[in-house]
Amino acid sequence: MSSLSNLTNHFKENASLLAEQVVENVLNKIQLTISTEEHATAISMYTTFMSFIGDTLESGEKGVPTALIEWSKQNAEAIVVAEGKISDIIVRYPPTREVFAELVEELSSQFELSLRDSLYVFTRINEMLDISLDKTVIAYERLTEKYKKEMQKEMEELSSPIVPVREAIAVLPLMGKIDSNRADYLLEKVVPKVQQLNLDYLIVDFSGISTMDELTAHHIHQIGSVLRLLGIDLITTGINPKLALTSVKGGLDMENMKAYSSVKQALETI
The missing domain is CATH 1.10.490 (Globin-like)
Incomplete structure (x- = not known):
């Protein structure tokens, strides 16, 4: 051997x-x-x-x-x-x-x-x-x-909660940075939830948003268009001048969209 x-x-x-x-x-x-x-x-x-x-x-x-x-x-x-x-x-x-x-x-x-x-x-x-x-x-x-x-995914779910505040009215407070991935998530996941709640108004509050690019603003515009087709009015609050400029450049139609400085003001107006 x-x-x-x-x-x-x-x-x-x-x-x-x-x-x-x-x-x-x-x-x-x-x-x-x-x-x-x-x-x-x-x-x-x-x-x-x-x-x-x-x-x-x-x-x-x-x-x-x-x-x-x-x-x-x-x-x-x-x-x-x-x-x-x-x-x-x-x-x-x-x-x-x-x-x-x-x-x-x-x-x-x-x-x-x-x-x-x-x-x-x-x-x-x-x-x-x-x-x-x-x-x-x-x-x-x-x-x-x-x-x-x-x-x-967990962060997106936690940072995009739909909060009912009155009958047929809910608030979607956004926090942090909105990028195209998160905008896609809002379109794919949040919109169906909004429809299930039988809402007339969805208040999207941007006061906690740090940055948003033009492409994301375009996605938000798409979300608004989808909600209008579903018979739901999209109301924005808390958009500062910098975000407003980015939103307009991205195609977000601010003139035909109800916008308020705060959620409180929006609720008082509805």
Whole structure:
């Protein structure tokens, strides 16, 4: 039996022990303390890692075990949930490579591997770690984008509440920045809610708006047009001179739209 065959059998027969050794050495190198659950998950993954190495070294099979991919994705998800940085994960890879380099060096001496075989084993391990790193970064980026969209949706819902104040009258107080995405949200989500409330008047209060561009003003004009088709009068309040100028440039027809300085004034007039 060749030296490489002896090594592959060692990986398979001692996968759990080797996994524990790698995990402990990596944690010691970066002086990191992790939870019992995370520790057990890491050992389980590296046990699979060691077994996979043992199964594929002689056959030359490429790829990585599914457990490694899932573990990489779970690490990315944990960082996103904790609102951490991807660097919190990336910094673990260099010391992990060091630990594996030391392990390969130790086993190469123990099983009298040739320099060529030692390099082959270390290269194969590095390939797997590279794939793990790539999957972690990709998963982090996708989850971060998904998380941002979900947060944006929640913020849009919270910042665009329809508040009934009298029979057939409601107020839509707008806060923060109105961009095209939020204007689209108002058109797609708020307008149907307005119709369900059987309103005659919707007062859109802009007093809490910090900025609005011309394209957004055009979207607001579209919302007003849709509401008029539904038999609902759109009344604006709290538009300052700067917003008024932007609104006119964006096609918002201020002359044919009822506008008041405050919600109180609008309610008194209706």
